[in-house]
Amino acid sequence: MPTQDIQSTGSVRRKVIFVFVTCAVALTLAWVISRVAFTEMMDTVENITTPDPKLEMVSAISRDIMRLDQMQRAQAFGGNTSYKSFSKESAAIVSSLDSLKQLYAGSDVQQSRIDSIKTLLRQRDRLFNAYVSVREKVVDSREFLEQLQSLSDVIYEPSPDSTIVTTERKRRTTTIAGDTSAISVPMDNDDRGFLGRLFGRKRQEQPPLPVVEERRMVEEELETIIDTIRAVQHDSTLARIDSAVQRFQMLQQQQRELFVSREKDLTIASNTLISNMLSILHSVENEAMQQMEVDNQQARAVVSDSVWRISAIILAFFIITAIMVYLILGDIRRNNAYRVALEAAKEEAEYHAAAKQRFLANMSHELRTPLQSIIGYAEQLKDGRQADDVKIDAIYQSSEHLLQIVNEILDYSRITSGKIVLNEKPFAVEGLVNSVVSVMKTQAQAKGLVLEFNTRILGSGQVTGDAFRIKQILFNLLSNAIKFTERGKVTLNVSTAVYNEKTEFNMVVKDTGKGIPPEDLDRIFNDFEQSENANSGVHFGSGLGLSIVKAICESMGGDIRVESKKGFGSVFKVNLPLKTAAVTAPEKPVPEAHTARKQVDGGVWIIDDDRLILGLCQNILDKYHIPYRCFLSPRDVLAAEWDPQVKTVLMDIRMPEMDGTQLNRKLRRKITTTGVNIYACTAQVLPEEQEQILAQGFDGLLLKPFKEADLLHLLGVSQPIQPNGANGEITSIQRFSPDDEVQTHNIIALYTRDTTSDIAALNEYYRAHDLENVELLLHRIAGRTAQIGAEKIAFLLRKMEIDARSGDLPQETELRRTLLQLDELMQQLQIHGNPNAVGV
Incomplete structure (x- = not known):
């Protein structure tokens, strides 16, 4: 919990820093986006306000063309015959058109238009020149005068008179006086020629002169005589004049028509030129307007995108901030919850610490009580007193009790580490329950209790499950019921209900004890917890059984449930869903041998680096006259010649030169005979460890600490049944050599020497943090110590071995404390000189 609190505090700190960093990033991004947006807007505004060079040039060219047209008209109608300025201006316009064409390098349409304008401009220049030429001819009077002169020449051309006109005038005058008045004086006959009178100015008439009016009467008689030859000559001249006049009129008409045509062409060319220029101007203006519109759209898009981006950044910032605030508040809530949980955990830890303290106090009682029996009776036997069945049985029962406690602790270790493995096999419910009841009846009768047993088995009674674990449940519940019941009875009710492929297995254990206080019902299944007898304050067992x-x-x-009322006993109900198994024929019990079998066929090879284990095996095999050979190292056994008489090989797993699995493979290649079984002798008692060892090709296992019966059973030898119960576990070294005191002392000396050497090596490897060799030496010392009966020390060594195998170096204080106990054990062995003193 403290680790979670620290992690949560660090998480809040990281989240706050993340919020500040996010805020800084958001502001930076908003500033960058605004700066970029305003820069683009300024560029767009500058592009909009800057005049388009193409538009300027087109406008200038349009003005030049209009000015050139006006200049053309002025020169045409002003009588100016110098056209250099016009040509120069036209050339300048062409140059401007070339520049404009370069500006439109990427537009084929506009370049085509410019080329057409240049063509029209040149064509207009040619038309203007032609127009001027025609106009000059029209305006110039030389040709007209020449025509008139030809007419004069025709008129005044001298020619012989062929017509004679004779006029005779006769006048008679009579004068009469009268009033004075203005009278006009007739002008003299005009002496100018015909053409002079025709095209010349009219002479001024003289003003009338005042005269005195006289009345005269004038009588005049005119007689004209015409010669016909002269009249014919006069008609010919008029015809020639008429012909000349007609020719002149025709020429004038042609010149007038040509002039009109040239003027029309020039006007059309000018209009086309101006139209094209206006078209280009409009195109450029449209293009400028479109570009302006594009710039405006870009400006609007820039502003819109900038606003959207800034809005998105602000929105994302607020969302992230809201999420982080929510997470921070969640962390704060979790911190508060962790604080509350920490306080609860502290209380629970204190509670469990007290429970463990009670457990240790209880274990001290549970261990010291059987040890007292072992040490006391062993001391009496050591002093030479006669060994009777009572003393030996006390030592055996105490050893059994110690083994039970050690097994409970090992089971608890496997369960709490999640390494419990269920071995599910078919079994008969009634047979399993009968075997448990037959054992527990003895304990109940010894305490003066009645053990009732009721069954209601439906169906075949065959199920599939872990029979060993179910026995463990029954043994534990019945044992607790017997221990906590002083008088009355203990009842076991077993029933099954079949549901197709499932069988519901129900067990109810009821006792007439003093019951469990209500406040203890919720915690009796906790680790190291027991229900306390309020009257006596006595505790029983390790406190791990119910857990x-x-x-x-x-x-x-x-599941398991408990019902109890103080003073009225307790009821434990267990419900297990098991698989329904097929009906099989019951196995016939194998009768136990009451006498030792014949000698084992073949010999036995034993390989172990622990001399004590080899010495104990030698005692057992010598006792039953079984041929054997012992080896201290794998190298020795591989170097030895194979004995065809050997049928059994027993080897340790953890050895310094090579482990037992490697030796097994190499030795099998060396064996030349068939029917040889190789067994592993190991202190690795966890189920998964045993499965791994068997998977390496071993034929079986012999677990340390082993009893004499275990070794004999492995070799196929049965011991004779002893009425005093000697077929149980013997934890005393003397049990292996009861009649050979020298051998017993040799075993003690060998154990002390090898253990002392291993402890020294263990200290060196521990200081060097050599986990592999630390694990190996702990394994070796634990097996050796367990074999001589010091189960408690062996268990501590075994626990440290498992820790080292997991990669954790044992705690120095724990190691020192265990090695100190081991040293005290060896001192006691040396002082007493008898292995029965190993119950420390």
Whole structure:
């Protein structure tokens, strides 16, 4: 919990920093986007306000063309015959058109238009020149005068008179006086020629002169005589004049028509030129307007995009901020919850610490009580007193009790580490329950209790499950019921209900004890917890039994419940859902041998780097006259010649030169005979460890610490049944050599020497943090110590071995404390000189 609190505090700190960084990033991005947007807007405004060079040039060319047209008209009608300025201006316009064409390098349409304008401009220049030429001819009077002169020449051309006109005038005058008045004087006959009178100015008439009016009467008689030859000559002249006049009129008409045509062409060319220029101007203006519109759209798009981006950034910032604030508040809530949980965990830790303290106090009682029996009776036997069955049985029962406690602790270790493995096989429910009840009846009778047993088995009674774990549940519940019941009875009710492929297995254990206080019902399944007898304050067992039972039930998918009332006993109900198994024929029990079998066929090879284990095996094999050979190292056994008489090989797993799995493979290649079994002798008792060892090709296992019966059973030898119960586990070294005191002392000396050497090496490897060799030496010392009966020290060594195998170096204080206990054990062995003193 403290680690979670620290992590949560660090998480809040990281989130706050992240919020500040996000804020800084958001502001920076908004500033960058605004700066870029305003820069683009300024560029767009500058592009809009800057005049288009193409538009300026087109406008200038249009003005030049209009001015050139006006200049053309002025020169045409002003009588100016110098056209250099016009040509110069036209050339300048062509040059401007070339420049404009370069500006439109990417527009084929505009370049085509400019080329057409240049063509029209040149064509107009040619038309203007032609127009001027025609106009000059029209305006120039030389040709007209020449025509008139030809007419004069025709008129005044001298020619012989062929017509004679004779006029005779006769006048008679009579004068009469009268009033004075103005009278006009007739002008003299005009002496100018015909053409002079025709095209010349009219002479001024003289003003009338005042005269005195006289009345005269004038009588005049005119007689004209015409010669016909002269009249014919006069008609010919008029015809020639008429012909000349007609020719002149025709020429004038042609010149007038040509002039009109040239003027029309010039006007059309000018109009076309101006139209094209206006078209280009409009195109450029449209293009400028479109570009302006594009710039405006770009400006609007820039502003819109900038606003959208800034809005998106601000929105994202607010969303992220809201999320982070929510997460921070969540962290704060979790911190508060962690604080509350930490306080609860502290209280729970204190509670469990007290429970563990009670557990240790209880273990001290549970361990010291059987040890007292072992040490006391062993001391009496050591002093030479006669060994009777009572003393030996006390030592055996105490050893059994110690082994039970050690097994409970090992089961608890496997369960809490999640390494419990269920071995599911078909079994008969009734047979399993009968085997448990037959054992527990003895304990109940010894305490003066009645053990009732009721069954209601439906169906075949065959199920599939872990029979060993179910026995463990029953043994635990019945044992607790017997221990906590002083008088009355203990009842076991077993029933099954079949549902197709499932069988519901129900067990109810009821006792008539003093019951469990209500405040203890919720915690009796906790680790190291027991229900306290309020009257006596006595505790029984390790306090792990019910927690192990609950863990096993839950691992099988079942549950366990308790009902109790103080003073009226307790009821434990277990429900296990098991698979329904097919009906099989019951196995016939194998009768136990009451006498030792014949000698084992063939010999036995034993390979172990621990001399104590080899010495104990030698005692057992010598006792039953079984041929054997012992080896201290794998190298020795591989170097030895194979004995065809050997049928059994027993080897340790953890050895310094090579482990047992490698030796197994190499030795099997060396064996030349068939029917040889190789067994592993190991202190690795976890189920998964055993499975791994068997998977390496071994034929079986011999677990340390082993009893004499275990070794004999492995070799196929049965011991004779002893009425005093000697077929149980013997934890005393003397049990292996009861009649050979020298051998016992040799075993003690060998154990002390090898253990002392291993402890020294263990200290060196521990200081060097050599986990592999630390694990190997812990394994070796634990197996050796367990074999001589010091189960408690062996268990501590075994636990440190498992830690080292997991990669964790044992705690120095724990190691020192265990090695100190081991040293005290060896001192006691040396002082007493008898292995029965190993119950420390």
